[in-house]
Amino acid sequence: MTSLLLEAHPLEGLFFGSGKAYVVLAVAAIILIGLGFWMWRAEARLKSMEKELKSTKNNTSS
Amino acid sequence: MKNTFWKALGVLLLLYVFSMTLLVPLGPGLLEFQDKGKVQHSDIVGRSLPVYEVIGFGTHWDENSDSLGIFVKSKGQLAALEIFEITDETHALVGLDLPYSIPSKSWNVLVNHPIDGTLLLENALFLSDRFVDASIELPTPAVQEFGSNLPFHFPYQPQIVETIRNLMLHVPLWFTMFLLMGIGFVASIGQLSNNRNMEADMRAFASVRVGMWFGVLGLATGSFWARFTWGAWWVDDPQLNGALVTVLVYAGYLVLRNAVDDERLRARLAAVYNLFAFVILVILLMVLPRFSESLHPGKGGNPGFNSYDLDDALRMVFYPAVIGWMLLGTWMYLLTLRMTRINRKLDLLP
Structure with missing residues (x-):
């Protein structure tokens, strides 16, 4: 299956020669960096929520 | 700082x-050895x-074309093919010069070139109209x-x-799922040993929830492959069906948790279910496929990537991929x- 496809449209020419590999890499890198940044922000938000929750709990108990 | 380091890593x-996965080129290989259904006069054999x-x-093949050698090999005997024309870098027309009596009907094709090295296409030629004589000795060609x-x-x-690049996604995603489900398994044992402490239940829930994502992505990348x-x-x-059943069993874990309101009962039921789910994962993905025939590498006599396919170039990317995905999965789990x-603390607030 793949052999027939490759014979008709060699990926080396289609994927690398046309520069599409760089586009795919750029999209993957943006998604990955975006995910990392989003998780880092989520961590900061969780930290502030944990702090807030702790102070609310202390106020309720006192 | 230490906390941020491994996440950034x-x-x-x-x-x-x-x-590396997208930019490293693939090495050369042989795709086809086709009978063109015609004959051409050879000046060498007349x-x-x-x-x-x-x-x-x-x-x-269009570079250093004088040094290109194309051979057929069977039962340890080699015969050189006459190169009529090198059409382009990946295509060449050759003439087959074999006697009527040959040592075997099935032949491998070998191509040797100063840039590509030696390339092999197994069982590429089958000569059904020849007479097989195992004792026949063909003249050995000069090979450089x-x-x-x-x-x-x-x-x-x-x-x-080219799809070998998917190795860096598919396999590490499953490894990360195993890691997370393993964390869930240990947490569930902890929950059953002390049902008053809900921390273990939360650990099990978080690990299964994240592990499910990796399982679904593992299925999707496997299906594409x-x-x-x-x-x-x-x-x-068996391997593919086992993987699907495993993901569905863990989906059942999440459904079960939503079906019970009482916190302690939910924690105990979910922990027992999770223990069984992990045992099913091990049986369906690691044990059963090894006892049955399977297309999947590493199962039923079908060699895995670790035996001879995973060469040093793949290892340089595959091992960092496993570590990278596991670190990302652990971060998501935390x-x-x-x-x-x-959420639990908010629920408990008056």
């Missing part, structure tokens, strides 16, 4: 993995020879063997070809766990 490793076309992938002279590349594998190597999105195979803790 995970993202950086995955950036490296994606770069008679007409049947013409065959050799089709390569990523080869460099060249090693490959190529930059860093991934190995060419028949059938898999199957489509381009086996020709179907899904095949009836975030989900903290979120679960906050």
